[in-house]
Amino acid sequence: MTAPHDANTDIKARVLDAIKRRAPLAIVGGGSKHFLGREAQGEPLILGEHRGVIDYHPEELVLTARAGTLLSELETLLAGHDQMFAFEPPHFGAAATLGGTIAANISGPRRAYAGFARDFVLGTHIVNGRGEILRFGGEVMKNVAGYDLSRLVTGAMGTLGVILDVSLKVLPRPRETITLMQPSSPRAAVEKLCRWAAAPLPISASYIEDEHLYVRLSGTPSALAEARATIGGDVLDDADKFWLEVREQRRPFFGGDAPLWRISLPPAAILDLPGEQVIEWGGALRWLKTDAPATTIRAAAAKHGGHAMLFRSPVRSPEPYHPLPAPLMQLHRRIKAAMDPYGIFNRGRMYAEF
Amino acid sequence: MILPAAKPTTDKRELIAALGRFLPDDAILHATEDLRPYECDGLSAFRQTPMVVVLPRTIEQVQKIMRVCHERGAPVVARGAGTGLSGGALPLGDGLLLSLARFMSILDIDPANRTMRVQPGVRNLAISEAAAPFGLYYAPDPSSQIACTIGGNVAENAGGVHCLKYGLTVHNILKLKLVTMDGELLTFGADGLDAPGFDLLALATGSEGMLGVVVEVTVKLVPKPETARVVLAAFDDVEHAGAAVGAIIAAGCVPAGLEMMDNPAIRAAEAFVHSGYPVDAAAILLCELDGTAEAVADDIERVESIMARCGASATRVSRDEAERARFWAGRKMAFPAMGRISPDYYCTDGTIPRKHLPRVLRRIEALGRKYELPVANVFHAGDGNLHPMILYDANRPGELERVEGLGGEILKLCVEVGGTITGEHGVGVEKINQMCDQFSSAELTQFHAIKAAFDPEGLLNPGKAVPLLKRCAEYGGLHVHGGELPFPELERF
Numbered sequence: 068m069t070a071p072h073d074a075n076t077d078i079k080a081r082v083l084d085a086i087k088r089r090a091p092l093a094i095v096g097g098g099s100k101h102f103l104g105r106e107a108q109g110e111p112l113i114l115g116e117h118r119g120v121i122d123y124h125p126e127e128l129v130l131t132a133r134a135g136t137l138l139s140e141l142e143t144l145l146a147g148h149d150q151m152f153a154f155e156p157p158h159f160g161a162a163a164t165l166g167g168t169i170a171a172n173i174s175g176p177r178r179a180y181a182g183f184a185r186d187f188v189l190g191t192h193i194v195n196g197r198g199e200i201l202r203f204g205g206e207v208m209k210n211v212a213g214y215d216l217s218r219l220v221t222g223a224m225g226t227l228g229v230i231l232d233v234s235l236k237v238l239p240r241p242r243e244t245i246t247l248m249q250p251s252s253p254r255a256a257v258e259k260l261c262r263w264a265a266a267p268l269p270i271s272a273s274y275i276e277d278e279h280l281y282v283r284l285s286g287t288p289s290a291l292a293e294a295r296a297t298i299g300g301d302v303l304d305d306a307d308k309f310w311l312e313v314r315e316q317r318r319p320f321f322g323g324d325a326p327l328w329r330i331s332l333p334p335a336a337i338l339d340l341p342g343e344q345v346i347e348w349g350g351a352l353r354w355l356k357t358d359a360p361a362t363t364i365r366a367a368a369a370k371h372g373g374h375a376m377l378f379r380s381p382v383r384s385p386e387p388y389h390p391l392p393a394p395l396m397q398l399h400r401r402i403k404a405a406m407d408p409y410g411i412f413n414r415g416r417m418y419a420e421f
Numbered sequence: 422m423i424l425p426a427a428k429p430t431t432d433k434r435e436l437i438a439a440l441g442r443f444l445p446d447d448a449i450l451h452a453t454e455d456l457r458p459y460e461c462d463g464l465s466a467f468r469q470t471p472m473v474v475v476l477p478r479t480i481e482q483v484q485k486i487m488r489v490c491h492e493r494g495a496p497v498v499a500r501g502a503g504t505g506l507s508g509g510a511l512p513l514g515d516g517l518l519l520s521l522a523r524f525m526s527i528l529d530i531d532p533a534n535r536t537m538r539v540q541p542g543v544r545n546l547a548i549s550e551a552a553a554p555f556g557l558y559y560a561p562d563p564s565s566q567i568a569c570t571i572g573g574n575v576a577e578n579a580g581g582v583h584c585l586k587y588g589l590t591v592h593n594i595l596k597l598k599l600v601t602m603d604g605e606l607l608t609f610g611a612d613g614l615d616a617p618g619f620d621l622l623a624l625a626t627g628s629e630g631m632l633g634v635v636v637e638v639t640v641k642l643v644p645k646p647e648t649a650r651v652v653l654a655a656f657d658d659v660e661h662a663g664a665a666v667g668a669i670i671a672a673g674c675v676p677a678g679l680e681m682m683d684n685p686a687i688r689a690a691e692a693f694v695h696s697g698y699p700v701d702a703a704a705i706l707l708c709e710l711d712g713t714a715e716a717v718a719d720d721i722e723r724v725e726s727i728m729a730r731c732g733a734s735a736t737r738v739s740r741d742e743a744e745r746a747r748f749w750a751g752r753k754m755a756f757p758a759m760g761r762i763s764p765d766y767y768c769t770d771g772t773i774p775r776k777h778l779p780r781v782l783r784r785i786e787a788l789g790r791k792y793e794l795p796v797a798n799v800f801h802a803g804d805g806n807l808h809p810m811i812l813y814d815a816n817r818p819g820e821l822e823r824v825e826g827l828g829g830e831i832l833k834l835c836v837e838v839g840g841t842i843t844g845e846h847g848v849g850v851e852k853i854n855q856m857c858d859q860f861s862s863a864e865l866t867q868f869h870a871i872k873a874a875f876d877p878e879g880l881l882n883p884g885k886a887v888p889l890l891k892r893c894a895e896y897g898g899l900h901v902h903g904g905e906l907p908f909p910e911l912e913r914f
Contacts, residue, residue, distance in 0.1 A: 126671035127774055149673055178614065185620055186592050199863040207772040208804040209589065209844035211578045211627045212852070212859055213887065214871050218591070218623035227619075239673035261533050265556060267644045267712065289715030331613035335533035351614045372596075372612025389617040394605050399618055401874035406867070417618070 069140070071119020073133070075192075075200060075231055081112055082229060082411065083198035091414045094225040096135060097162030100171045102379060104224055104387055107416040112229065114166055121232055122206065125150055129189060129206050131234040134166025141165060145237055153181040153238040155272075157314045166230045172222030175314040176272035176283070179264075179334070179348035184221060187236045191217040193228035196407030206234045219402075225413040226421060227406040241271065241285030246309065248281050249300030254337065256280035257350040261335045264349050268294045274313050275346040276320060283310060313347070320345050325356040326380040328364055332373035340367050354378075365389055388417055396420055431495040431515055433472050439489045440475060444482060448523075450474040459500065459518050463565075464508040464851055466821075471498070471512030478523045480598070480606060480636045487634070488604035490517055496880045497602070499634045501541060501573030504565040506768065507849030509577065509629045509885055519634060521572050527551050528637070535642045536595060536612070541572025541635045545579075548640060557642035560587035563845070564753055572635045578627030580845035582678040582752070583709075585803035589845070591626040593641050599625060599633035602876040612639065624871075629847050629886040632875040646711035649677060651748045652724050654733040655702035659683055662704035663778035665731035666802045669708065669724055670775075676724070678709040679803030680752050683782070686759075686797040686810070687751075693758035696751030699735065706733075706802065707752055709745075755799045756810070763795075763812035767824045770852075771835030772844035775805045784834055785809055792827040794820075806844035807835070833858050848886045856886075857893035865890060 085092050091109030095101075118135040125148040132141055138158055145151050155175035156168045169191075174183040190204025193216075204210055204217035220227050251259065256275045260282075263270060269286035282298055283306065284291050303309060312318050320343065321327065332338060334350030342357025357364070361377065361384075368375040374389035391399065396418070403410070403421040410421070433451070440449050450456055451473050461468045472495075477483050490497050496516035503510055512518040524540035527547070531537070532555040537548060545566040549558040562581035563569055569579065575597065580589045587593070596610035610622035625632055656662040662681055669676065682690065683704050691698045698705055706728070710720040725736050739745035751758075759766040773781050782798065789796040789811075800807040811827055813820045832842040832855045842848070842855040856865065868887040872879065888896075 124774075124776060126667040127776060128670060129774070172615075172620070182588070182592060183615065185623060186588065195863075195867060197863075199867075201861070201864045201867055203864070205839065205841050206774055207806075207840050207844070209580055209584065209772050209801070209806045210841040211845060211847055212841045212843050212856060213848075213864070213868050214628055214632075215578075215591070215623050215626065216867065216871070218620055221623075222620050239675065242673070261535075265532060265535055265644050267646045269712075269716075286712070287716040287719045289719055290713045293713055293715060331611065331615050333531070333534040333536070333612045335531075348614060374611060374613070374615075374617045376617070391618050392608075395607060395618065395621075398607065398621070398874065402619060402871065405870035405874040 069118060069137070071133070072116055073119070074117035078112070078114070078117060078229055078231065079194050079198060079200055082194050085110070085411050086196070086198055086409050089409055092411055094229055094413055096164035096167035097137070097160065099158060099160030099163040100167050100173070103171055104417055105385070105415050105419070106383060107225070107413040109414060114229070115164065117231065120144065127206070128237050129234055130237050131206060131232060132165050133232045134164060134230045136165045138163040138165055138168055146240070149240050150237045151240045152187065152235065154178055154184045154187055155314060156184060157316070159315065165233055169221050169230055169233050170223065170225045176274065176310055176347060179273070179351055180271050181238070185218050188217050188221050188233060189236055190234040191220060192231040193220055194231060195228045196409055196411050200231065204234065208236065224416045226403060226416055228412060243288050243291055244271070244283060244285045244306070245291055245295065246281060246283045246303040246306035247295065247298050247300035248279060248303045250278055251275070251280040252278060253344065253346060257335065257346065260349040263298065264334070268297060272310060273347065273349050276318065281309070318345070320354070320356070323356070324381045325358065327378045328355040328357065329376045329378040330355055330364070330368050330373060332368060332371045336371040336373065338367060338371070340364060361386070385419065391418070431472070431493055436489070436493060436495060436517070437473060440473070440486065443485050444475060444477065448476045448478070450476070459512055459520070462500070462503040462508060462510040463506045464511070464849065467508045467511050467850055469512050469514050471518035472515055474518045474520060476520045476523050480600065483519070483600050483634060483636055484604040484606060486517070486519060487600055487602055490880065491603050491878070494878065494880065496883050498882050499576070499630045501570035501576070502544070502568050504569040505573060505577060505847060505849065506770070507843070507847040507851040509847050509849040509882070511850055513883070521570070524572070524636065530555070532557065534612070536639050537642060538637065538639045539571055540637060541575070542570050545569050545571060545574055552642045556645055558645055559640050560593050560643050561590050564756065571638050571640065575626055575635050575638055576628065576630045577847045578845070580801070580804070580806070582680060582801060585679055585801070586675050586677045587643065591623055594622065594626065594638055595641055596639035597622055597625055597635055598637035599635045601633045602878070602881045607633065610639070627847070629849065630882045631872055631886050632881070646677070648714045648717045649709055649711035649745060650717055650721060651739040651745050652708045652710070652721060652728065652736055653748050654706045654708070654728040654736040655699040656704045656706070656732060657702065657734050658732065659704045659782055660779040661732035662706050663782065665706060665728050665733065666778065667775055668727050668731055670803070672723060672727055674720055674724060676708045676803060677711040678707065680707040681705070681800050681802035682752065682755065683798040685795065686755055686799045689758040689762045689797060690751035690755050693761055694750045694754050696747050698751055702734065707748060752799065759797060759810050759812065764814040764816065767811045767813065767828055768808050769828050769831050770806070770808060770843045770846040771832050771840055772804065772806045773835050773838050773840035775802070777838040778802070778805065781807070781834060781838060785831055788827055788830050792823045794823060794827055801844070804844065805840065829855060850885055853885070853888045853892070854896045856888050857896050862890050862893070865893070
């Protein structure tokens with residue numbers, strides 16, 4: 068592990084200086100999620116030096132670490148105690164940090180069955196746009212004192228403040244895992260997944276690609292034996308490598324230069340769009356490679372009560388995130404002003420408007 | 422308890438006339454005898470008769486009510502079933518109480534997507550009952566689930582005995598429609614698993630009716646576990662029971678529920694509902710395991726052996742559903758059971774890191790002796806969420822003041838060990854002073870700024886949840902950290 072270092076004071080000083088000069092800051096962790104969203108305007112504020120575990124007691128199921136700590140180091144530490152981040156965060160690069168993961172609220176294959184990053188956030192220290200170090204939430208499982216600002220900054224892409232450290236709920240690793248594979252059309256596969264999700268089965272991930280359905284089961288040996296009979300299919304060898312490829316978008320599908328759309332939908336929705344598709348999260352997450360216009364894709368997602376984000380594209384889009392209705396955008400701007408009155412942090416990182 | 426009045430100049434007769442232009446007569450209550458039932462919520466020590474009560478039936482009516490009040494500067498307090506324990510729905514004498522009791526419809530059940538769209542006045546338990554034919558249920562189950570409504574659950578981020586495994590309200594809802602103070606209808610969240618923009622769904626959940634009025638909720642439903650069984654373990658020493666809680670979790674088990682009761686709570690509950698609790702035990706643990714029959718059998722074996730290793734004097738496992746219900750009955754009826762052995766009781770809601778459980782219990786006992794008041798403890802041990810119940814008699818002069826002193830010290834202790842003043846009941850009016858113990862002036866100022874982003878005039882549920890810095894200065898509890906002055910921003914208020 069790299070040596071811990073507390074840079075709270077330096078970060079706060081940098082923010083105060085930026086406020087004084089009204090100079091916007093672009094917050095950088097490991098830079099692994101730089102491709103997500105829009106380009107932030109401003110001088111880089113690098114958090115990679117602000118790292119290290121602050122507190123970890125396995126029997127409390129809580130880990131607190133500084134934002135610049137490498138995700139891989141934390142996962143190694145947890146694995147040593149048979150625990151894990153249950154939201155199975157993608158890294159998208161060896162430099163991925165805890166802070167970036169939380170700022171982007173990014174979650175992997177287990178998400179539909181365990182929850183996403185924000186579900187596991189218990190508390191944070193942040194520097195707000197007045198240069199104050201504030202603590203919200205805590206290190207306990209239940210906490211309803213004050214507004215839930217630690218979950219508000221999760222997924223805000225650094226636009227509301229600098230995340231200094233995060234306390235996360237962690238979970239025991241399942242005792243056993245197997246992956247089953249069966250041929251299936253995507254539509255039939257989604258139907259099966261929706262049916263299985265309504266039964267108490269220990270499913271921990273699903274993936275549909277090339278007329279094949281992959282289902283991961285995690286739990287006690289007896290629970291797996293029983294579920295295996297219900298789900299059917301062949302056992303996939305080297306399944307850990309497979310799910311790592313899914314998580315990190317290293318499957319061949321994710322290669323190439325075509326724009327890659329991330330479409331979030333109710334799982335049973337039937338999406339009729341041209342292009343090549345893979346499906347995760349029991350049907351709730353569709354990855355679509357297509358040259359169809361953004362308006363068509365977004366209208367199709369919105370029709371089902373979902374949304375569409377341009378996740379990767381050869382040229383950075385000016386509007387990667389699904390547009391917000393006007394009253395909601397106004398509220399976003401007021402919230403931004405409440406947290407960051409001088410507009411210092413990650414200006415334009417999510418939407419051009421703030 | 423006097424709450425700060427926003428604009429005490431609202432003309433009651435004119436307000437009623439304005440509301441009468443779009444609400445039927447039976448939706449507006451203003452005669453004193455009709456207002457009486459609304460003067461308090463589950464925190465009955467605080468009472469205030471509202472100026473007017475409205476009972477709308479449609480979202481459009483709610484929007485119009487909000488606009489009428491906004492134009493006149495009249496404060497609004499929203500209310501569901503009124504079961505809240507922190508006074509979040511306590512009315513204002515110069516304000517309007519907006520009851521959502523008539524929003525009682527289940528709008529849509531979607532078994533394929535495992536969601537249900539409901540109006541805010543639907544009761545928590547009614548959701549699970551409607552989902553039952555599909556083998557599904559709604560996971561959060563606060564003790565008041567027979568009566569409490571989903572709108573109130575969202576406002577308070579309600580928990581229950583199963584949240585260690587299944588989460589709080591915030592983890593179990595997908596989408597909210599809410600009306601802001603200026604009458605705007607907004608949607609937070611989406612029908613999929615996430616939504617674009619800031620996580621306003623999480624921000625609104627647990628915001629205690631300060632940011633908007635919830636008018637529709639889409640909840641997630643989860644499959645009913647095939648089997649659930651409870652291990653009931655008795656301990657001669659509270660600390661051993663506390664250690665067993667940590668050991669079960671460290672062993673990689675995530676029980677569906679993990680509850681603890683101390684001897685006074687065991688005795689009171691047993692006398693009331695006859696659950697078969699060992700009345701001589703210093704503490705009992707109730708550990709529920711759910712899943713497939715085989716998995717539960719595996720887990721039960723592991724849990725029983727951990728309990729034995731940690732010094733349990735006896736363990737019993739529920740043999741059938743009836744016995745499981747009986748084991749839980751004592752725990753679920755612990756509050757009313759206190760009402761039988763003491764004229765009054767006061768329940769607090771602090772949450773602590775589990776590792777401090779033994780230390781905090783010892784300290785609570787010592788504090789009880791200092792204030793000469795008996796304390797019975799029940800708690801969601803798996804979550805570290807304590808519910809110490811202070812037994813007293815309000816008719817004895819000075820006793821209520823001692824209770825408040827003791828309650829305040831218990832919450833301060835929770836904050837000292839790294840916990841929080843409220844795990845699931847909310848701040849409301851009850852714990853508003855203790856907010857000054859938990860948060861710095863800068864943090865409270867940040868909360869006020871967020872509130873102002875939704876409600877710049879501060880008309881929605883004013884005086885609740887987040888104290889003014891002035892109040893903290895008077896209370897003398899403002900949290901100081903990092904060597905900063907206690908209230909440098911006082912002049913802003």
